[in-house]
Amino acid sequence: MRDIQVGDRLDQIMLESIAKVGQLLNGDILVVAQKVISKAEGRVFDLELVKPSFKAMEIAQTTGKDPRLMEVILNESNLILRSERGIFIVETKHGLVCANAGVDQSNVEDSDNHVSLLPEDSDSSARRLKDSLKHLVGVDIAVVITDTFGRPFREGQVNVAIGLAGIEPIKSYVGKLDIYGKKLRVTEIAVADEIAAAAELQMGKSKRIPAVIIRGYEYEPSKYSSINALLRAREKDLFR
Numbered sequence: 001m002r003d004i005q006v007g008d009r010l011d012q013i014m015l016e017s018i019a020k021v022g023q024l025l026n027g028d029i030l031v032v033a034q035k036v037i038s039k040a041e042g043r044v045f046d047l048e049l050v051k052p053s054f055k056a057m058e059i060a061q062t063t064g065k066d067p068r069l070m071e072v073i074l075n076e077s078n079l080i081l082r083s084e085r086g087i088f089i090v091e092t093k094h095g096l097v098c099a100n101a102g103v104d105q106s107n108v109e110d111s112d113n114h115v116s117l118l119p120e121d122s123d124s125s126a127r128r129l130k131d132s133l134k135h136l137v138g139v140d141i142a143v144v145i146t147d148t149f150g151r152p153f154r155e156g157q158v159n160v161a162i163g164l165a166g167i168e169p170i171k172s173y174v175g176k177l178d179i180y181g182k183k184l185r186v187t188e189i190a191v192a193d194e195i196a197a198a199a200e201l202q203m204g205k206s207k208r209i210p211a212v213i214i215r216g217y218e219y220e221p222s223k224y225s226s227i228n229a230l231l232r233a234r235e236k237d238l239f240r
Contacts, residue, residue, distance in 0.1 A: 004039040004210075005039065006044075011133050014211055018213070024213070025139060027140070028214070028215050029215075029217065030129070030133070030141055030142070030144070031145075031196060032144070033145075034119065034147040035104070036210040037122070037163075041120070043118070044114055044115070045115050046114055047069065050068040051071070052067035052070065053074070056068075056070040056071035059083060062083065063083060069100075076102065076103055077090040077092060077093065078092065078095075079091040094121075094227075096118075096162060097240075098147075098149045099150055102147060106205070119163065122163020122164075126163045130165040140166070144164045145162055146161055152239070159197050160193045161192035161230065162227060164192050164226070167225055168191075169190065170189065171191045171220070173188065198214065199214060
């Protein structure tokens with residue numbers, strides 16, 4: 001897929017790419033990397049336009065980051081959770097907990113002076129793409145938008161869902177019996193995150209494959225699903 005520019009029609013671009021290998025089918029899950037969504041929606045920011053605040057410059061000294069970058073990160077954050085050893089963990093305005101508020105300089109042209117931000121509302125982005133594809137080709141699919149996050153207590157990063165449409169993000173086993181007849185009390189599987197992680201195996205970080213179709217998984221459709229179902233409330237969180 002070519003580099004995405006502001007205002008590009010991702011629905012049409014993706015359909016052109018898909019047509020080279022097949023077609024979308026009812027029940028497919030289209031997994032899309034956040035970066036192309038952000039580029040198309042104009043969520044790429046020029047650091048040369050940023051005037052760092054005193055707070056941003058102060059944090060930049062301890063993290064070793066560009067003060068302009070820190071200012072953008074602060075503007076995208078609700079709450080600073082950790083800042084040590086060059087690592088800056090925040091709660092974003094979307095309610096996500098991640099490094100640098102999702103502000104990223106990878107896979108961005110002139111990355112010394114430009115950064116990509118997360119979409120303003122990834123659920124809405126997913127719904128628009130889902131609805132547009134249904135209008136264009138008549139198929140009913142689910143859409144999952146992903147980004148790469150680190151994980152507490154584990155090395156390495158994984159793709160997780162940050163926005164979705166048409167799919168319940170959690171599969172609950174609460175109240176069901178295990179193989180020995182014991183009633184399950186807390187087991188809920190974050191299927192949207194598992195789908196995101198599986199798709200990343202094909203996407204990679206430099207393969208120029210920003211979208212993957214997952215076919216054959218029997219997910220639970222939903223008209224009103226939201227990424228909010230995956231966000232743990234602060235009162236239930238042991239670390240905030």
